Amino acid sequence: AQKVTQAQTEISVVEKEDVTLDCVYETRDTTYYLFWYKQPPSGELVFLIRRNSFDEQNEISGRYSWNFQKSTSSFNFTITASQVVDSAVYFCALSEATLGSGSARQLTFGSGTQLTVLP
Amino acid sequence: DTGVSQNPRHKITKRGQNVTFRCDPISEHNRLYWYRQTLGQGPEFLTYFQNEAQLEKSRLLSDRFSAERPKGSFSTLEIQRTEQGDSAMYLCASSGSQGTTYEQYFGPGTRLTVT
Numbered sequence: 001a002q003k004v005t006q007a008q009t010e011i012s013v014v015e016k017e018d019v020t021l022d023c024v025y026e027t028r029d030t031t032y033y034l035f036w037y038k039q040p041p042s043g044e045l046v047f048l049i050r051r052n053s054f055d056e057q058n059e060i061s062g063r064y065s066w067n068f069q070k071s072t073s074s075f076n077f078t079i080t081a082s083q084v085v086d087s088a089v090y091f092c093a094l095s096e097a098t099l100g101s102g103s104a105r106q107l108t109f110g111s112g113t114q115l116t117v118l119p
Numbered sequence: 120d121t122g123v124s125q126n127p128r129h130k131i132t133k134r135g136q137n138v139t140f141r142c143d144p145i146s147e148h149n150r151l152y153w154y155r156q157t158l159g160q161g162p163e164f165l166t167y168f169q170n171e172a173q174l175e176k177s178r179l180l181s182d183r184f185s186a187e188r189p190k191g192s193f194s195t196l197e198i199q200r201t202e203q204g205d206s207a208m209y210l211c212a213s214s215g216s217q218g219t220t221y222e223q224y225f226g227p228g229t230r231l232t233v234t
Contacts, residue, residue: 004161033221045162045210045225091161095221104214104221106152106175109161 002027004094006110013082014118021077021113023092029053031097033104034068034075039112040088050104051075082117089114121145123226125211131232132201139197140229144213151194152223153186154210155179162210168194201233 003026013019025034036048049059051068059066063080079086093107124143132138144151150169154162165184166176170191180186183201188194198205208230212223 035222043208044227047222047224050222106164106167107223108164111161
């Protein structure tokens with residue numbers, strides 16, 4: 001069975017600080033996909049990034065960066081120079097691959113990390 | 120390109136009543152997913168469709184729940200004989216099934232309150 005653990009329930013930082021959100025996953029599949037979603041106070045889940053299990057290259061997008069390490073089954077998310085608008089709940093999610101096609105399937109989510117950025 | 124839409128946004132019902140929710144996916148997406156989210160938790164998978172075929176159902180989907188996607192476009196989720204434990208946010212998402220289209224895009228959800 002697959003599982004996603006986000007051990008940090010709540011994090012509070014002051015604006016312009018860097019913050020890292022941790023995500024540890026478990027799966028028996030060799031092909032899988034990892035995702036991060038943001039859920040602001042408005043409630044709608046916003047897709048941030050997808051990584052494939054066969055691509056461990058780290059990614060940077062503006063102030064966001066992601067560190068994927070298969071050796072430790074972790075997919076951590078760092079926000080550099082945080083802003084008040086970054087305040088939200090962040091979810092890490094895992095999808096195993098469909099046999100044959102390798103396409104992604106349903107998501108297994110972690111319990112989320114509530115990030116509060118104070119002005 | 121419009122996103123995923125869900126109706127209604129809010130539903131208050133009395134225990135024992137039936138309710139039905141609708142989801143309209145992104146038009147070119149052939150996969151449609153239903154999830155349920157309770158306060159303080161991540162979304163939990165209920166079921167998904169590829170075109171009109173329902174491919175997987177979670178054990179969370181009891182006999183009182185049924186989902187359809189009759190023409191491979193919009194989907195409905197019906198809950199019969201609602202219970203207070205059914206109170207939650209019901210989320211719909213859609214995605215493609217090819218290559219780089221695996222990201223699931225979520226709708227705003229339908230918040231169900233069973234009194």
